[in-house]
Amino acid sequence: MAKRSLRHTVRSMDTIITVAATPIAMMLLFVYVFGGLGSSLGNGSVKYVDFIVPGIVAMCVVSGIAYAAVRVNMDLQKGIINRFKTMPVAPSSILGGHAVSSVASNLFSVLLVILVALIVGFRPSAGIVEWLLFGGLLTLFTAATTWLAIMFGLLAKTVEGAGSFSYLLLLLVFVSPAFTPTDGMNPVVRSFAEHQPMTPIVETMRSLLTNGTIGDSAWSAAAWCIGLLVVSYFLALRIYKRKTS
Amino acid sequence: MEKHQLAIEVENLQKSYKKVKVLQDVSFNVEKGTVFALLGANGAGKTTTINILTTLLEANSGTAVVSGFDVSKQADKVRDHISLTGQFAAVDDVLTARENLVLIGDLRHVKDPSRTAEELLKKFDLVDAADRRTSTFSGGMQRRLDIAMSLIGNPSIIFFDEPTTGLDPQGRNAMWETIKTLAKNGTTVFLTTQYLDEADQLADKIAILKNGKIVAEGTANELKKLLPQGQIDLRFHNQKQLDAAEKLLANYAMVRNDEVVSLTVTTDGSVTQLTRLLGQLEAAKIETTEFAQKAPTLDDVFLKIINEKETK
Numbered sequence: 318m319a320k321r322s323l324r325h326t327v328r329s330m331d332t333i334i335t336v337a338a339t340p341i342a343m344m345l346l347f348v349y350v351f352g353g354l355g356s357s358l359g360n361g362s363v364k365y366v367d368f369i370v371p372g373i374v375a376m377c378v379v380s381g382i383a384y385a386a387v388r389v390n391m392d393l394q395k396g397i398i399n400r401f402k403t404m405p406v407a408p409s410s411i412l413g414g415h416a417v418s419s420v421a422s423n424l425f426s427v428l429l430v431i432l433v434a435l436i437v438g439f440r441p442s443a444g445i446v447e448w449l450l451f452g453g454l455l456t457l458f459t460a461a462t463t464w465l466a467i468m469f470g471l472l473a474k475t476v477e478g479a480g481s482f483s484y485l486l487l488l489l490v491f492v493s494p495a496f497t498p499t500d501g502m503n504p505v506v507r508s509f510a511e512h513q514p515m516t517p518i519v520e521t522m523r524s525l526l527t528n529g530t531i532g533d534s535a536w537s538a539a540a541w542c543i544g545l546l547v548v549s550y551f552l553a554l555r556i557y558k559r560k561t562s
Numbered sequence: 563m564e565k566h567q568l569a570i571e572v573e574n575l576q577k578s579y580k581k582v583k584v585l586q587d588v589s590f591n592v593e594k595g596t597v598f599a600l601l602g603a604n605g606a607g608k609t610t611t612i613n614i615l616t617t618l619l620e621a622n623s624g625t626a627v628v629s630g631f632d633v634s635k636q637a638d639k640v641r642d643h644i645s646l647t648g649q650f651a652a653v654d655d656v657l658t659a660r661e662n663l664v665l666i667g668d669l670r671h672v673k674d675p676s677r678t679a680e681e682l683l684k685k686f687d688l689v690d691a692a693d694r695r696t697s698t699f700s701g702g703m704q705r706r707l708d709i710a711m712s713l714i715g716n717p718s719i720i721f722f723d724e725p726t727t728g729l730d731p732q733g734r735n736a737m738w739e740t741i742k743t744l745a746k747n748g749t750t751v752f753l754t755t756q757y758l759d760e761a762d763q764l765a766d767k768i769a770i771l772k773n774g775k776i777v778a779e780g781t782a783n784e785l786k787k788l789l790p791q792g793q794i795d796l797r798f799h800n801q802k803q804l805d806a807a808e809k810l811l812a813n814y815a816m817v818r819n820d821e822v823v824s825l826t827v828t829t830d831g832s833v834t835q836l837t838r839l840l841g842q843l844e845a846a847k848i849e850t851t852e853f854a855q856k857a858p859t860l861d862d863v864f865l866k867i868i869n870e871k872e873t874k
Contacts, residue, residue: 321665325656396648403616403646406669561618
């Protein structure tokens with residue numbers, strides 16, 4: 318099963334690039350079109366590109382995991398899940414294959430995004446430890462949202478429907494301090510933005526990359542990710558057990 | 563002793579989705595090494611039955627024993643002995659044909675997955691396409707690969723859910739040949755179908771499922787015997803003679819067909835009654851131009867059963 322996901326990852330280079338393309342385009346748009354707005358941030362002490370890279374990374378992940386939902390749903394539609402379910406194979410290994418493949422290809426996409434960011438002037442001040450922590454958080458975040466995606470893939474009635482839930486997550490990225498500080502937001506939106514899970518995740522990533530410190534929201538970020546991962550994992554397995562193609 | 567001869571034993575199976583009773587009370591047995599066809603219209607409960615037998619669904623009540631193991635209590639053991647070929651080709655289209663086969667071989671813990679794959683590629687005429695991604699395959703090729711995947715690990719019972727739905731006549735014949743070969747080699751085959759000729763061609767035993775109940779069961783010939791055997795077709799020179807014959811034979815059940823000037827008369831199939839009937843026509847000087855005895859087809863049985871239950 319691991320071999321299957323590996324081949325899926327390697328053969329979906331086009332997906333990896335497609336997934337990275339939109340966030341990269343957004344990043345260029347923000348930097349070169351809205352960059353003037355952003356330069357007023359923190360009295361110009363923070364470069365706008367440095368400010369938005371964590372948000373762009375989050376955006377890349379939440380759009381990328383939609384493919385996991387689509388693949389799981391296609392397996393369901395085509396009867397592949399039925400086939401595996403009637404064989405002596407553990408459910409966790411069938412869904413786990415999809416999860417591994419999704420996490421791996423999303424990490425590749427993020428790598429592309431960061432490379433382009435470096436080209437357009439992103440200058441992280443993170444040391445090795447911070448990079449490792451960033452990688453760890455990124456993997457955890459991707460795994461958690463991937464299992465959420467798998468769950469939606471199992472629930473969706475159509476392949477199109479399976480992918481569409483990621484727009485909700487995308488919205489969470491926008492209503493967070495990913496691209497603009499929350500200070501300027503409407504009070505209601507602001508209070509939502511400050512309490513939703515995407516905020517500590519994006520802020521921790523930013524702290525690690527640009528300040529070279531872990532920041533104060535790391536625990537909150539890790540807790541959200543682990544919580545989401547555990548809940549989605551068990552829900553996905555439960556749905557899988559009673560679901561037939 | 564007798565139990566060992568049975569590949570599948572189903573007793574009083576019931577299944578409802580919310581308030582809809584899909585299976586009301588289904589019982590049947592399938593002997594080892596035979597082909598069993600579950601025949602029914604769309605929505606009769608065929609797929610639900612197959613899903614329960616292949617451990618995909620849990621029944622609400624009743625028992626199903628497959629290969630000696632209870633499907634709800636020993637699902638893993640059942641899975642070691644069966645394989646399912648669904649209505650659509652369940653192949654991974656990112657992988658090549660060979661990779662698909664090796665994948666299943668690995669999962670089934672076959673000794674040498676690549677050799678098994680090679681053999682099956684040959685057997686199913688897929689050698690030339692072995693290393694192409696299956697997304698480039700035609701429907702027929704995908705279907706062949708699908709079956710090849712089902713054979714890995716030599717399952718003793720293979721379930722086919724509507725194996726020929728959506729196939730062209732050539733593909734259908736190939737599928738029939740495959741199933742016949744499987745049966746010849748001792749595999750038990752359980753298939754669902756909505757086509758009567760398919761059940762007639764392949765199955766040693768047929769059960770007709772209607773509204774979640776088995777309404778008839780037996781060999782194709784036994785089912786045909788459910789119909790009156792002695793249907794005969796009589797054709798006449800003209801309408802006048804047809805009228806006269808209809809009046810004369812009024813005490814028989816019959817269907818008049820003006821277009822071809824004929825009567826289809828139902829007798830009890832005995833020679834005595836047939837002789838008497840022909841004698842009556844002879845005596846009344848009604849000449850028949852054609853006389854034919856109609857053997858009932860499985861279609862007739864099916865339609866009769868379906869209609870009977872409908873009018874009740």
